[in-house]
Amino acid sequence: xxxxxxxxxxxxxxxxxxxxxxxxxxxxxxxxxxxxxxxxxxxxxxxxxxxxxxxxxxxxxxxxxxxxxxxxxxxxxxxxxxxxxxxxxxxxxxxxxxxxxxxxxxxxxxxxxxxxxxxxxxxxxxxxxxxxxxxxxxxxxxxxxxxxxxxxxxxxxxxxxxxxxxxxxxxxxxxxxxxxxxxxxxxxxxxxxxxxxxxxxxxxxxxxxxxxxxxxxxxxxxxxxxxxxxxxxxxxxxxxxxxxxxxxxxxxxxxxxxxxxxxxxxxxxxxxxxxxxxxxxxxxxxxxxxxxx
Amino acid sequence: xxxxxxxxxxxxxxxxxxxxxxxxxxxxxxxxxxxxxxxxxxxxxxxxxxxxxxxxxxxxxxxxxxxxxxxxxxxxxxxxxxxxxxxxxxxxxxxxxxxxxxxxxxxxxxxxxxxxxxxxxxxxxxxxxxxxxxxxxxxxxxxxxxxxxxxxxxxxxxxxxxxxxxxxxxxxxxxxxxxxxxxxxxxxxxxxxxxxxxxxxxxxxxxxxxxxxxxxxxxxxxxxxxxxxxxxxxxxxxxxxxxxxxxxxxxxxxxxxxxxxxxxxxxxxxxxx
Numbered sequence: 001x002x003x004x005x006x007x008x009x010x011x012x013x014x015x016x017x018x019x020x021x022x023x024x025x026x027x028x029x030x031x032x033x034x035x036x037x038x039x040x041x042x043x044x045x046x047x048x049x050x051x052x053x054x055x056x057x058x059x060x061x062x063x064x065x066x067x068x069x070x071x072x073x074x075x076x077x078x079x080x081x082x083x084x085x086x087x088x089x090x091x092x093x094x095x096x097x098x099x100x101x102x103x104x105x106x107x108x109x110x111x112x113x114x115x116x117x118x119x120x121x122x123x124x125x126x127x128x129x130x131x132x133x134x135x136x137x138x139x140x141x142x143x144x145x146x147x148x149x150x151x152x153x154x155x156x157x158x159x160x161x162x163x164x165x166x167x168x169x170x171x172x173x174x175x176x177x178x179x180x181x182x183x184x185x186x187x188x189x190x191x192x193x194x195x196x197x198x199x200x201x202x203x204x205x206x207x208x209x210x211x212x213x214x215x216x217x218x219x220x221x222x223x224x225x226x227x228x229x230x231x232x233x234x235x236x237x238x239x240x241x242x243x244x245x246x247x248x249x250x251x252x253x254x255x256x257x258x259x260x261x262x263x264x265x266x267x268x269x270x271x272x273x274x275x276x277x278x279x280x281x282x283x284x285x286x287x288x289x290x291x292x293x
Numbered sequence: 294x295x296x297x298x299x300x301x302x303x304x305x306x307x308x309x310x311x312x313x314x315x316x317x318x319x320x321x322x323x324x325x326x327x328x329x330x331x332x333x334x335x336x337x338x339x340x341x342x343x344x345x346x347x348x349x350x351x352x353x354x355x356x357x358x359x360x361x362x363x364x365x366x367x368x369x370x371x372x373x374x375x376x377x378x379x380x381x382x383x384x385x386x387x388x389x390x391x392x393x394x395x396x397x398x399x400x401x402x403x404x405x406x407x408x409x410x411x412x413x414x415x416x417x418x419x420x421x422x423x424x425x426x427x428x429x430x431x432x433x434x435x436x437x438x439x440x441x442x443x444x445x446x447x448x449x450x451x452x453x454x455x456x457x458x459x460x461x462x463x464x465x466x467x468x469x470x471x472x473x474x475x476x477x478x479x480x481x482x483x484x485x486x487x488x489x490x491x492x493x494x495x496x497x498x499x500x501x502x503x504x505x506x507x508x509x510x511x512x513x514x515x516x517x518x519x520x521x522x523x524x525x526x527x528x529x530x531x532x533x534x535x536x537x538x539x540x541x542x543x544x545x546x547x548x549x550x551x552x553x554x555x556x557x558x559x560x561x562x563x564x565x566x
Contacts, residue, residue: 010375010376010378010379010382011376011379011381011382011383012376013372013373013375013376013379014372014373014376014377014382014388016372017369017372017373017376017388017392017432018388018391020369020429020432021391021392021394021395021429021432022391024395024407024425024426024429025391025394025395025398025403025429026391026394027410028403028406028407028409028410029398029403029406031406031409031410031413032406032409035409045413084305087301088301088302088305090298091297091298091299091301091302092302094295094298095298095302101540101544103302105536105537105540106306106309107309108536109532109533109536110309110310110313111490112486112487112489112490112532112536113313113490113525113529113532114489114490114491114492114506114509114525114528115490115491115492115493115506116492116506116509116510117316117490117509117525117528117529118312120316120509120521120525121312121313121315121316121525122312124312124315124316124319124327125311125312125315127327129326129327130315130327131311131315162308162309162312165305165308165309166309169305215397216396216397219397219398219399220397220399222399223398223399223400223401223402224399225399225401225493226492226493240399240401240402243401243402243405244401244405247405247408247409253409256405256409257406257409260402260405260406263399263402264398264399264402267399268397271397
């Protein structure tokens with residue numbers, strides 16, 4: 001018998017993977033939808049339809065404020081990492097090839113420090129007797145320690161920038177590597193100054209990377225719970241912390257589910273909206289069309 | 294490379310490593326208080342750490358949880374990457390979106406949802422749940438890493454092996470595996486490292502299992518302590534060792550591949566050119 005069996009190709013491996021991710025990730029999210037319309041009686045979840053949780057969610061402005069705050073943190077982090085990440089990514093793309101392997105390790109290693117380690121370390125850097133205050137006092141710029149460094153919106157912004165910068169840099173770097181250097185050289189030869197060569201050639205062509213970075217960073221930062229709650233002081237209340245509280249302490253699973261879903265939807269709509277806005281631009285469309293042919 | 298470029302990279306490196314360096318400095322500082330000016334060099338915090346049995350137990354737990362996470366993350370990531378880079382995958386975009394989903398859904402939302410299901414159907418939270426949930430979050434990372442390597446391999450090598458009569462399994466073992474061995478090692482260590490670094494998932498799913506990150510978090514809410522610093526630095530040093538070893542292994546693999554005649558056929562020794 002020489003006829004080959006219908007070989008199981010590599011593409012079939014997608015099936016078990018999809019099953020696993022579906023079971024571990026999609027199913028829990030789907031169950032949130034179901035739980036959000038259940039009732040609670042005596043701290044027990046009862047499978048009877050009730051719109052109570054959603055009604056409470058929509059009529060309590062403080063929940064909207066928290067979701068709005070999550071979106072604000074996401075947008076702020078996307079903006080900060082975008083501004084800080086662009087020059088870094090462009091410099092990385094111009095590194096000699098031998099250095100690039102080292103650069104990846106240097107860029108990614110801080111990501112591997114635990115979430116708690118990072119928060120902990122920033123408390124030492126920014127505290128009243130921390131590094132920044134000590135340096136500023138030694139130089140004579142201030143007499144008393146700056147209190148605003150820790151437990152303020154400034155802290156949250158700085159640490160969210162720190163936590164997410166590598167993702168943004170990586171995303172922009174990948175697309176900066178793909179920009180044809182000859183286009184930039186051509187622009188320069190035709191008399192464009194470096195700044196306008198950047199604005200009219202490099203920047204538009206790296207927009208798909210920026211869009212990917214904005215999407216990832218927005219979603220990551222808006223869903224963070226630990227950084228705001230451990231470093232944000234009175235500004236640290238997040239939707240995530242409330243969900244945790246409703247789930248663990250108050251046993252109000254329907255409301256926890258509804259709030260989690262509302263947060264997820266708001267976050268995805270905003271992230272997709274921002275990213276696709278960037279992809280609508282001419283430069284991004286040019287890159288994507290080239291990729292398709 | 295212009296001077297501005299190097300300055301930018303220098304500043305970025307300082308920013309990324311400033312907290313880590315400060316942490317390390319205070320773990321050698323001879324004072325209970327984490328405050329400047331420094332008071333002198335000491336190793337006593339590391340001594341206290343060495344004598345603390347609770348930390349040892351936590352460390353062992355973290356280590357034992359991280360190994361299966363690395364293995365599962367690597368295996369599932371390989372399957373996903375093989376599927377993604379195969380030419381006849383249907384619904385490629387949908388599959389990609391699904392695999393990346395655990396990366397973009399906030400870990401806390403995901404963990405809470407998983408915890409709700411588990412307690413609803415009466416499953417105990419603990420090490421198994423923790424390992425599975427962490428593996429899920431690792432999969433997007435390993436998939437991206439392995440796809441980047443697989444996409445650069447020459448499909449003709451696999452076709453040649455098959456034409457010469459190799460079964461798919463033989464072709465996988467004899468042709469594909471040697472080419473991606475070092476990338477697999479990298480994927481494994483990323484899984485281990487992400488598991489060691491995780492706190493959010495552990496908060497919701499660890500049950501009575503007490504990995505190191507949970508122990509530190511509960512101590513941290515009370516106060517900053519130099520022996521905690523020493524422990525963080527130890528964990529960081531271990532992480533750095535894993536990173537450096539896997540990077541060295543990857544380079545050795547690449548050099549060897551470059552020496553082999555088949556490299557002329559695959560013709561892809563450098564990623565960045």
